[in-house]
Amino acid sequence: MSKADNMLSILWLLQTGKRLTAKQLAEALEMNIRTVYRYIDALCASGVPIVADSGHNGGYSLLQPFTDAPLLFDLNEQKSLIHAAVFAQEAGYPFGEDLDRAIAKLKRYTNEEQRGAIERHSRGFDVILPPANPMLASMLQELEISVANEHTLIVDYQKNFQTEYQTRQIDPYGLVHWKATWYVVAFCHLRGDIRSFRVDRIGNMTRTDSTFQRPAMFSARQYFLSSLLSDADRQEKPISIKIIGRKQALNDLCGHWFLGRTLVERTHEEAHFQLDEQLVHTHVPHILLPFGKAIRVQEPSFLKDRLAAIAADLLHYYQST
Known part of the structure; x- marks a missing residue:
């Protein structure tokens, strides 16, 4: 050393x-x-x-007053922390002001040469994410504190596209940021089970005096992903899907968070997936439509018919309005 x-x-x-x-x-x-x-x-x-x-x-x-030894970071460690802060700010990290102060302290205790190097590495590093909703910051802060201190909350929640709010009592287990949206994974007293709630659909929120105990080894991330991917893993009646198309379009299709788990084989011009038949009717057409003419379904034939029906319905909708 x-x-x-x-x-x-x-x-x-x-x-x-x-x-x-x-x-x-x-x-x-x-x-x-x-x-x-x-x-x-x-x-x-x-x-x-x-x-x-x-x-x-x-x-x-x-001596007793001297309790904290300074942390020493090398250039790569300083750079990685500053880059990570950029990601956090763009994602709508709720404690942005605290993060800014932390980065300011980090830069304050660097010499001139280190500051110059950090600035050079920061100038060429940008993150572009969908704009975060600044109105959610205070709610996310309250949720994070309630998760950490295990406080039960009462929230008014707007489910899906409903206009009315429902009052729920929840025990927040963790926050998850997924595809530019914040979710709180919580035990719902109304349903008697764990659910995930979109934070931007929460109206009023009140912290109660009641506390709870989060299940040992519970992972909000693992629960959230398993609930998302449970459909992709279901193979009650598997159906093969074969799609041809442009190389980049097939790359994007095979890298899709849902379809990627069902990929069976990939060649230069074709991708072969296998999913449950019900999902081919319900989920898959809406995943494929945005790819337009860059891809073509080879089989099954009913998937081609389903895509044509959805496109025709959209055409009729916009022609009649």
């Missing part, structure tokens, strides 16, 4: 609050005791308040 790493290691050991001798430090860090003395002297010279006590119970310790 470098000198800086060894000095920081000594600080971490002294952070425990125990009085440690030079011999104990040397054994813990596997270094010569003379080297420990040199590093202690260097730390004291740099202003670290290390107290040296002699005698039978002597050793080194830190």
Whole structure:
């Protein structure tokens, strides 16, 4: 390890609050005791308040007020944190002001050379996501706090395209950001089961005095993904779908979050999927329509008929209005 790493290691050991001798430090860090003395002297010279006590119970310790040793980040670590902050801000991270202050502190404790390097790496790094709704920030903050502190909430929720709100009592287990939309995964007292709720469909929200205990090892991410992909994994009556088309269109189709899990075979000009027959009738046509003439369904024939029927219905709808 470098000198800086060894000095920081000594600080971490002294952070425990125990009085440690030079011999104990040397054994813990596997270094010569003379080297420990040199590093202690260097730390004291740099202003670290290390107290040296002699005698039978002597050793080194830190003054009580000195409780936090500074974190040291190299350039790549600093760059990665700043890039991650860009992603978070674009995704509508609800604690944006706190994140800005954290990044400002990170830049404040860098030298001129490091700041220049960080600026160079930041200028060429941009993230473009659908605009986040700033009105959700306060609600997301409240949800995050309630998740962490396990507080039961009462919310007014607007389901799907309904105009009326329903009052629900929920135990929020976690927040999930999926395809530019925030969801809260929660136990719904009305349904007696775990559900996911779109945050932008929540009207009023009230924190109650009641608390709950989240199930051990529960993962909001895993629950959310499993609920999304359960249909794709269902194969009660599997049907083969064969599609030809342009290479890039097939690439996008095979990379689709839903269809990608059902891919059986891919060649240069064809993609072969296998799904449950009901899903081929309901889900698949609406996934394929945006690809337009870039793809063509080879089989099954009823899927081609379904696509034609949906397109004809849209044509009639817009011609009649």
